[in-house]
Amino acid sequence: MNVLRAAWWIARKDLIVEARSRELAYTTLFFAVSCVLVFAFAYIQDGRSLDFGPAEPVANSVMPISVTDAAAGILWVAVAFSGTLALGRAFERERQSETLRALLLAPTERAAIYIGKLASMLVLMFGVELVLVPIIGLFFDAPVGRAPLLLAGLLVAGTVGFAAVGTLFAAMLIRAQSRDVLLPVLLYPITVPVIIAGVRGTAAIFGAEPNLEAATAWMSMLVFFDAVFVTLALWTFAPVMSE
Amino acid sequence: MGRSHRAATPRVGLISVSASSLIDFTQVELAEVSRHYGRRRALARTSLTFRAGEIVGLFGPNGAGKSTMLSVIATMVRPTSGTVTYGGATAKSLGDPLRGRIGVLGHDLFLYGDLTARENLEFFGRLYSVDRLGERVEAALAAARLTERANDRVSAFSRGLRQRLALERALLHSPRLVLLDEPFTGLDDESTALLTARLRQLRDSGAIVLMATHDFENADDLIDRMICLRDGRVREVPDARGNLRVRYRQAMAEAWS
Numbered sequence: 001m002n003v004l005r006a007a008w009w010i011a012r013k014d015l016i017v018e019a020r021s022r023e024l025a026y027t028t029l030f031f032a033v034s035c036v037l038v039f040a041f042a043y044i045q046d047g048r049s050l051d052f053g054p055a056e057p058v059a060n061s062v063m064p065i066s067v068t069d070a071a072a073g074i075l076w077v078a079v080a081f082s083g084t085l086a087l088g089r090a091f092e093r094e095r096q097s098e099t100l101r102a103l104l105l106a107p108t109e110r111a112a113i114y115i116g117k118l119a120s121m122l123v124l125m126f127g128v129e130l131v132l133v134p135i136i137g138l139f140f141d142a143p144v145g146r147a148p149l150l151l152a153g154l155l156v157a158g159t160v161g162f163a164a165v166g167t168l169f170a171a172m173l174i175r176a177q178s179r180d181v182l183l184p185v186l187l188y189p190i191t192v193p194v195i196i197a198g199v200r201g202t203a204a205i206f207g208a209e210p211n212l213e214a215a216t217a218w219m220s221m222l223v224f225f226d227a228v229f230v231t232l233a234l235w236t237f238a239p240v241m242s243e
Numbered sequence: 244m245g246r247s248h249r250a251a252t253p254r255v256g257l258i259s260v261s262a263s264s265l266i267d268f269t270q271v272e273l274a275e276v277s278r279h280y281g282r283r284r285a286l287a288r289t290s291l292t293f294r295a296g297e298i299v300g301l302f303g304p305n306g307a308g309k310s311t312m313l314s315v316i317a318t319m320v321r322p323t324s325g326t327v328t329y330g331g332a333t334a335k336s337l338g339d340p341l342r343g344r345i346g347v348l349g350h351d352l353f354l355y356g357d358l359t360a361r362e363n364l365e366f367f368g369r370l371y372s373v374d375r376l377g378e379r380v381e382a383a384l385a386a387a388r389l390t391e392r393a394n395d396r397v398s399a400f401s402r403g404l405r406q407r408l409a410l411e412r413a414l415l416h417s418p419r420l421v422l423l424d425e426p427f428t429g430l431d432d433e434s435t436a437l438l439t440a441r442l443r444q445l446r447d448s449g450a451i452v453l454m455a456t457h458d459f460e461n462a463d464d465l466i467d468r469m470i471c472l473r474d475g476r477v478r479e480v481p482d483a484r485g486n487l488r489v490r491y492r493q494a495m496a497e498a499w500s
Contacts, residue, residue, distance in 0.1 A: 009369045017357040020396075093355075102353035102412075105317060106370040107343030242321070 003115065006108040010116025015123060017093065024086050024124055032082035032128050033135060039074045040139040043067055071140035072202035076195055078132055079155070080162060080188070083125050087166035088183050090117050091174045100174065110238040118167045118233075125159050142206045150215050151205055157222035158198035162191050164229040172240050194229075197221045268330025268344070268419060269295040271316060271451055276325035278311050278475075285311035287475040288325065293451045295419070298442060300462045301455040302491050303472035309455035310350070312472065313422045316453065317347050329420070343371055346418030350425050352409035356398030360389050360408050363397060364415060371416035383411035386441065402429030410438060420451045427458040435461055459488040471495055 018024055094100035103113050133151070137144035144151060169186050173179035188195075201218030204211045271293045278286040285308045293299055301309045314320040316327060318334045318341065326333060334341055347353070354363050364380045373379050384390045387407040397405060406429050413421065426442075427435055442465060445452055456462050469480040469487065471494050478498040480490060 006370055009366060013355070013358070013362075013366050016362070017355060020357045096356065097354050098349060098351035099353050099355055101319060101349060101351075102347075102367065103370070105319065105342055105345065105347055106367070107339045107341070107372075108370055109339060 003109050003112045006106070006112035007115035007119060010103070010113060011119035011123070014093075014116065014120035018120070018124065024089055025127065028082045028086045028124060028128050029131060031085050032078045032132055035078040035081055036074060036132065036135050036139065039070070039077075043070060044139060066208060067140050068142050068206040068208065069203050071136050071142035072199050072206050074140065075132060075136045075142075075202060076158070076199045079125070079129060079159065079198075080191070080195055082128055083121075083159070083162055083166060084184050084187060086121060086124050086128075087163065087170045087187070088180055090121055090167055090170045095174060104241060110241050111234050113241070114167060114171070114234060114237040117171070118163055118230075121163045121167055122159060125163060126156070129155050129159065143210075144206075146210060147205050147212055147215065150212060150219065151202065153219050154198055154201040154205075154215065154222065157219055157226055158194055158201075161194040161222060161225040161229050162187075164226065164233050165190050165194075168233040168237060168240070171237065194222060194225050197225065268332075269449075270330060271420060272328045272331075273312075273316070274326050274328070276315060276322045276327060278308075278315055278320060279323045284475045286315065286322070289475075289477045290325075291470065291477060291479070293420075293453060295449045295451055296446055297467040298446050298452040298454060298465055299468045299470060300466035300487075301453060301470050301472060302457070302459075302462075303495075307472040308475040309472055310424055311475075313347070313424055313453065313455055316420070317345055317422050318342060319347075343416060344419045346413040346416065346421045348410055348413040348421075348423045348426055350428070352405050353412065354397050354405055354409055357396060359394050359396055360384060360387075360400070361393040363408065364412060367412050368415050373416050379415060383415055386437075387411045388437065403431055403434045406430055407434055407437065410441065414441070414445070418450065421445055421453070423452070423454040423456075425456055425458075426454060427456060427461050439465055459486075459491065463487040469494075471498065473498070 091100065094103065104110070133144050133155070136142050166183070166187050169183055169190075170179075173182050173186075176182055197218045201215045201222070204215040204218065273289050273291045276286055276289045277284070289312065301312065303309055311320065315322050329337060329341060329344075355366070358366065361380060361384065364383050365376060368376045368380060381390070384393050387404075387410070389404065389408055392400070392404070397408065400408070406426070410423075410426065413423075421442075423442075426438055430438060439461065442452055442454070446467075454462065454466065463486070466487075468482065469490070471478045471480055471491060473495065478494060480494045
């Protein structure tokens with residue numbers, strides 16, 4: 001059977017299950033919005049965003065920090081943390097009634113399971129980002145409409161890289177007792193380059209002096225990371241799931 | 244024990260199942276198969292042959308190695324040593340399509356609780372590239388006597404209903420080799436009769452049926468061959484008359500006393 005077709009059926013099944021239970025959508029969204037709100041309490045006073053710069057550089061700091069710079073970091077922190085929550089549950093449902101065994105018994109390449117799971121995770125994470133971006137714009141005065149396509153490109157490329165590694169690790173840890181603890185421990189060090197590129201690229205758009213060329217360069221780097229991570233994950237998924 | 248039926252020319256299912264039909268086999272052979280989990284021996288140098296058109300009962304105490312044997316034959320677990328061949332070819336040489344000729348009903352039922360009965364069957368039917376899927380799904384629902392509850396979520400089903408649906412899910416793609424782990428669990432009399440009839444039907448169609456069970460009463464009139472396991476070691480019990488449970492106890496006492 002065509003791998004992509006099988007992956008589509010698996011992703012479709014996951015999305016139908018999610019649409020009915022809404023378990024992941026609600027928890028992930030709630031967590032992501034809570035995360036942004038916590039930062040908002042620190043950065044908003046008397047209904048206005050606090051401005052930490054750039055007029056007075058902080059002693060011993062490399063560069064002054066502005067609220068819009070922080071907004072880029074906050075956006076990616078919320079994406080990464082809520083994404084980890086979702087990824088941790090990506091294969092959890094397949095543990096119930098051991099349906100993962102049924103998927104592994106099907107006459108399809110194991111890669112189809114990985115691609116299907118990754119696709120359904122991406123849909124969920126993109127949905128959360130659709131809500132997050134306007135909230136970031138609202139609370140932190142971030143110019144989210146300045147280069148919308150570039151911002152969308154950065155978020156898509158960054159999310160693909162993050163979820164590609166996360167889906168693989170979630171599959172690897174499905175039999176581990178302390179998988180909820182182990183997933184972030186394994187995931188964050190590997191995906192640090194993705195998060196950094198995402199934050200720098202987004203900050204280049206949000207900054208007082210936008211640098212769209214730099215943002216494009218960061219996006220290209222994210223696409224490179226995506227290619228590397230997805231290739232490695234496809235290569236290692238079948239052996240990981242063989243027993 | 245049930246009649247021994249050997250189909251000379253085994254018949255594949257009534258409706259073809261596309262590419263996976265290309266792989267056909269009339270016997271499965273285990274040669275010196277061992278499987279260890281760390282220091283624990285789940286299967287020890289087991290050699291057995293299963294032929295088309297027979298139902299083989301696997302009996303033994305808990306932890307004897309029955310489920311491990313089914314997992315090894317289902318290609319889910321690699322043997323530590325020895326080989327399993329399907330019509331003379333190994334799982335590695337046959338590749339992914341081999342799994343399209345194997346149907347597994349596990350102790351866990353491999354069903355999605357948030358999907359309806361019909362959606363579960365359609366999902367797995369698509370993964371197995373079953374031809375004329377709609378027709379096959381309706382037939383499967385009818386065979387499980389779940390047509391009226393086809394659009395109900397599986398999470399609302401009793402264990403017996405789920406067991407019936409899980410059996411049809413395992414058989415949807417007309418497998419040549421059917422592996423059943425405790426298939427009678429949670430079934431009422433009517434469902435048990437249905438399952439028994441379905442397994443006989445499979446045997447008559449030339450499938451190889453392996454069934455791990457503790458249910459001697461239901462297996463007594465059904466199986467063609469009895470195999471006992473204990474501590475990963477196998478003993479084949481010769482065909483004979485008499486109560487299955489009594490013969491099992493005798494075999495266990497003789498072999499492992």
